[in-house]
Amino acid sequence: MPFQKKCPLCSAKMGKVNGVLTCPDCGYNESFGRSSYTTTSTGTTADTGESSRARYQSSNTGQGSTASGAASAQNLRPYEQYLNQQQYNASTPSFAEITAQRRERYGDERPKSNSKILIICAALLIVFLTILIPLVMRFFTASANRYHTASKEDTDNRRAGGYTADDNAYDDTQPIQETAAITVPQSEFFAQMMCFIFEKDSSALTADDSEQLVSLRIYEAGYDYMAVDYVLSDGTGGTVYPASQKCDMSEDLTCFVNLEELYLEEAFYGNLNLDGLDKLHTLYYDGYISDIENAVNPSQLTELGLYDVKFSISDLSAFTNVERLYIDCGMLSDVSGILDLPNLKHLTIEDGDYIDDLSALYQATQLESLSIESNSLRDVSFLTKFDNLKELTIVGSKVLDFNPLAACTGLEKLYLLKNYETADYEFVKDLTGLREFGLMTSFDFDDSDMPDLSALSNVTKLYLGNFESFGNLKYMTNVEELTIDDGGYGDFGSTNALLSLPNLRSLSVINSSVSPEMIQQISEAEGLEYLDFYSSYLWSGIHPIINMPNLEELHLEYTSFMIDPDSIAANERLRLLDMNNSQIYKYSTDQWSDREDIDVEALQSALANLHGMEELMLEDLTINSVEFAAQMKNLKLLNITDNYVTSLAPLKELEKLQAVVCESNPISDTAGLDAIMIK
Template sequence: DKDLMEDQTDTQEAQNSDAKSDQDAPFKAFSSLEHLSVSVSDLDADGLLFLRSFPKLQSLHLSIFEDDKTVLDLSPLSTLSSCTDLSIEGPYEKPVKNIAVLSGMPQIESLRLSQLQNLKDLNFVKNMPNLKSLTLKQVPILNLDGLKGHLSLNSLDINCSSLEDVSVLPTLSSLQRLQLNYHTYDIPDLHSLHALKEIDIYEWDRKQVAHMPSIQKLVMNNYIMEYSASFMKGMKALSDLTIYGSGISGQTDPDLGSVLHELPSLAKLTYIGTPFNRYGDYGLAYAGTGAKEIIVKPPLGDSTSVNNPLVPVSLKKMKDDHTVESLTLNKATIINVDNESQNFSENAGSFLPHFKSLKKLVLSGDKLENLDCIKGLKNLEELDISDNYVSDLTPLLDLPHLKKVNIAGNPIANREVLPSTIEVLP
């Protein structure tokens, strides 16, 4: 009887081994795979067991779709001992099993977690000593306590509507990048974070980062109130500034221009949507800032004209600029606050000549009717006038350095006048 039982056990083990071999067979050719992005739904009982076939996997992006039949078990993630870059996007309306597996992955360096209904705390991070980058999107955590004092974390991106307490942020001494999407919680003072270089915040957070000399990249999201730009004074390392505005509320005061002129490292300005008061003079926020690139554009994915950007300036007081080499005005309206004129072609003719060093100019979707506004831009090398109403290209012949022009979406009548030395798109 004993021998019979041993034979049966051996037979069962052999069958299990064969079954595993059969399940893994389709993946054998990919056993050396290092990077995998996969979407899963309607899985059978084996779930994510196929991951054991990829022992060398370094990066995994896992998207989980709603499955009424099974609850996905994350425990097979424990087999990925070489994985340092992990992204999990869950089905928010349904929990996943064994999310605690994250506590057993100390090798993780970059982690992105999205829509995981039963992720209620970040205590697992204490077992990830090498974690450098963490992104949290719509996970139902209430606080960031699990991150307290984490030494290796240098990038944190949070978009969680349930979050109430971020008081541990000042304990993240290695933090270099911080992005906080729309929130109602209070941010603590961040001046102790001497390594902080990049931050994305809202207007009501500005006091917590005011005058910080380490900030190199700042994204300001305007929302409700009008505010002075004086909090940026002293940001000597600031090279890249983005100001985002939506609607008619939440605007940066016209003192922005004078503040920008005091920032010695400024190289790039991006104005998205409607961050400015349409009746104010923001000429100094465009000319003489020291920036080499200025971008004015609507919010990404906004198909309406409600948030198309406004450029309110006094054309009588406008000063010359000698540093801007690249200027983008996408679906923009130049408002001459001297007479409230909004005719783009006319106002651009007075606005653009002030930029003496311009090499690249984008005027896309601006209701431009002619090219009179580019006269005198002798240094221009690249021009984009796509999606306008221009028919005559002859003014381009007066631009001796022009190498490339995009004329898509215009009723051009004389394309053939351009010499072969100019690349024409499309």
């Protein structure tokens, strides 16, 4: 906007009248102030740039107006009379006199009234509204008629408006949503997802492809990059990493008309539109409950997951058919909303330390499974009234006595973890029907052996925490999955109890000190397919583990271990290796000797033998080249964050590659990788 000069007397914005800047409020104009000189009490001096207002004010020695000025003042406005009184030199025409003379010669120079213009504008506005309002009313009336006609003919039973909390009836006050016509994704994110799943170009995608998806989980896999887990109608599934990281939920989900399960975890997706997904029965969502009510018929959901819930879940009454409810509590303090779910059978409450009232939980006697993490829980006797209870998990409570659970003979799954106010778990031996059991207690230096659980012969999934020796595992021959958390420097007994577990496929030894004997015993369990040493300290080399014949996944995040690169054999079986933030040392037969960092070139040479890799994570390992990955033909994801790689060119021939996570690298060459996510 151009600069507008202000009046030096009243500060109003001035406008031109007959080519002269004139104040519309007080009448001052620039013709008077353009003189290069101004008069003061001491005579005539050069203009030094002082303010215009100062030029028209006298000193205390100024005299009154001349006679002619007084005569002229009879026609002056009040402000002109005031200025006239301030003049101090009778020989100099006053501002008031000059103004009166100009008015007599040129007429009143003030802008004329704009009232006529305002009247014309008001008349035009009235005419415009008179025409517009009837048109708008006819439009909405016609839309409403079309909607009710379609409802009567039952041509579209999809939800068009919002559901009321009382009766789930259509609410005509909500905006009417048109049924989506698209059959394949339009956004870049979902189009790339489909291309990776069906291994075809976006132009070749069809409605039949969209209809094959029955389950989707969209989440942040790490470092702000998105991943999608999927399941197709034939039962096959996997994980893909779209190059586009802008996940737009507004329309594309409506393509997947056979979708039954949708997990939207801890990410922002914009407007949620699930119109037409009539088979959807499971929804996990990181957002407001009202968003879900506006996106889908609440009564069709049987499983609901809510992340980071604030304060209350009192608005669940519309979800009348929900049988499974997952709540990541955040700041939740009240769980009374569960009483509005008459069909609730399975309840999970995580991070519930802010809950101050569990009375509603005591009344939910119909529950078949309960998982609760809350230090507000101090008693379990109320659970004896839960006649249908089959699964129970209690984490981080302040319960003093778990013995009442001995009466819950119908339990099939029981996890009691980090409940450090008690150490008496003898009652567990009476629960012979258990198929899954987990126990993590305070570490006892005098008795660090795992308890005798031979009575639990039917257990297939076992979790043990804060124990050191695990020889008693030999009596639990049906175990398929075993987790050891915070274990001491121990082993599996002199006979290697792992060899007594013929069905063992998954083993996790996390947050533990792993002795050379235990590493050797694990390597002998050749049936293992999954191994996790997260945040553990291994006192020997990892190479016997990497060479296990059936191992498919190996997790070594934040793990300290030694490795002999020359001992890594060619491996087509291992498909996932996670070494993020590990401490890797040269192999030494002396476990007590000072450790030396592995030579990075030797490490990269060893990695080159892992030809079957699909997902490889190597964050912060001083890697300086990705040449080792050039022959990993099945590689989909490579994470080399915080390393020293300068070129990704060796990866350009990998046809299945979907994502390279490479933050904090001095990369200057990404030629040939335009179609994949580089982040």
